[in-house]
Amino acid sequence: MDAVRLMKELRVNYEQEVDFLPREAGLDLIVSAHGGQITARSRDVTVEDLWSLTSFFGYSTQSFVQAVSLLDRFLAMMRVQPKHLSCVSLSCLHLAARVTEEECDLTPADELIRIGQCRFTASDLGRMEKIVTEKLRFKSKAVTALTFLQLYHQITLTHATYRKETLSLEKLEAQLKACLCRIAFSKAKPSVLALALLRQEMKSLQSEDMLEISFHIQRHLKIPDAELQLWSEWVARRLSDYASPKCSKPNHRKLQWIVSRRTAQNLHSHRSVPELPTIPEGCWDESESEDSGEDVMSSGDESLCSSLGSDAEGPFFPLHLRRQYLAA
């Protein structure tokens, strides 16, 4: 696609993106919620689970991004109980996958539910999908940050073809995914979020000419500096957290480890507690000094066999030998 047509397409999407933004008031409610309601943390955890499933089933980033868009919009519009959250999110993923993936690559609902370790049934999922479709008047793909990322990427390449290998769309998509796992970014306009990500990557590649192109895009879409700056800071912080070595230990729902009965039996039979008491090794030369050893031993002999300790301690060990033993 040539540069002019790309820019046109950019404009068109820019105008449409507002239609797909989740209600800000709704998002705020979630962020400030606690206890028996859906919180920011629970939303983030659910989105991370969606990403795990996307990755596991080989779905594209597009399916994931679409699913998150549906989820955020739905949550911002309806008051959903926490116990229904996983059903809502999985139905968003299933819907998104249906319009994105090839028929042959679609995972059936049962398998999705089984792997996701969910408690509801496939018919529950079907019903939820209908509800989501109705409420969001879902017809086709939403305009998302991914839409813009892909366009920006193409535009950059038409202007700087020799940079094809370095500006990686996969890397940008992974970074977008990292951002979408935090509800804070649901408020950002997709075009701005995508541009912030683009610029972040270009800065790390230290390419002045690519940054020049990004300025061009910003001016074309008339994105205010302050807004871009704000989101650039958020993105930078999120990406540095994401890449940091300290792992966020998940303290949410623990995963189920279901093993077959035979394996489960094997797991416990191995801890065999020994019945024979420990026999401490002497430090004296066992083959020669038996006389001296045993004469002294004879008084407290049974203690050797009946004591469970192995450290030459206790009143049974004659003092002069004990000193030797501990010194050895």
Added chain:
Amino acid sequence: QFRLTVGFCVLFVLADVPVPEQPELFLKKLQQCCTVFDFMDTLSDLKMKEYKRSTLNELVDYVTISRGYLTEQAYPEVVKMVSHNIFRTLPPSDSNEFDPEEDEPTLEASWPHLQLVYEFFIRFLESQEFQPSIAKKYIDQKFVLQLLELFDSEDPRERDYLKTVLHRIYGKFLGLRAFIRKQINNIFLRFVYETEHFNGVAELLEILGSIINGFALPLKAEHKQFLVKVLIPLHTVRSLSLFHAQLAYCIVQFLEKDPTLTEPVIRGLLKFWPKTCSQKEVMFLGELEEILDVIEPTQFVKIQEPLFKQISRCVSSPHFQVAERALYYWNNEYIMSLIEENSSVILPIMFASLYRISKEHWNPAIVALVYNVLKAFMEMNSTLFDELTATYKSDRQREKKKEKEREELWKKLEDLELKRGLRSDGIIPT
């Protein structure tokens, strides 16, 4: 065994006799019990067998509760009586095909007497009055050697008693310890490299467990040699399941005593990793987990690469129990913490097989476990995981492309061949 022709006079019961006369009566009863009866013939000497049985019972009680009964003369008589009863040539096993894992063992016919003799001997050894300095004249290397041979008995009850007997002897006779260790060494080596037949491996290992537990630090070189030259090769034997629990216990005890032995132990296990026996593989995985439960982080780092290469193979095993057991490592908190610390090394090793079996494994339960493992990795090291996913995907795409090109090439050749054949003579070549 032949019967003494001298008439058997029935002696008084020990408890009925005044205390000063008991030691002498004790000796007489010991002498009487030297006579061994034939239990294979179930109808012979029933009265005599019963008499001996009740005599043996008396002896057991006497040794347990009496005080001041153990004279110097008693020692040789006790040892003689015990020797006469227990030392015998063990019957050859029923057939060469006796499978210790499957078949019922042949039990000892003379157990009614034998059991009491063992019981008596143990209480004798444990008695407060027992003096090793006197006993060592009679319980010597020859005695121990014969005792060890009995461990090959098919009767598990006998082996259990022998285990206790040898354990007590090892504890009390310091002068015999080195000899006992050496003989056990030989038994094991012969078992591993020559015969693969010995019924008492588990019992001997149990005794060794209590010995290893008592090792002084630093460990003697002799003990370390034993670990590497005997215990590790013991893992290669076909009948491993009969004594694996005891063997694993010994190994773990060694490592708790001296963690620097971890690397040679794990490398040894990896070297002998079963290649065709899945049941053994599951055992190895269990033992490995026990070792990892006590491993020090510095030791872990030394062997993590070869270790996880093997685990990655196990995880891909078509035998679902092997795969399941290996995947379950990720449910172990301590192992998880070690993996987390070293995820940048471990994740690349595991990634490809995990991803592949998530798509290809026939068993749905395995697929579900793989999801858990992948999810854990994803959360541990997100950026590395993303990189590996991207590389894996592009590799797969490249492979697919090559496949397609290859197919097209063959098709072209086929067409070419067909055209050539048709052109020249109109006959389609076969």
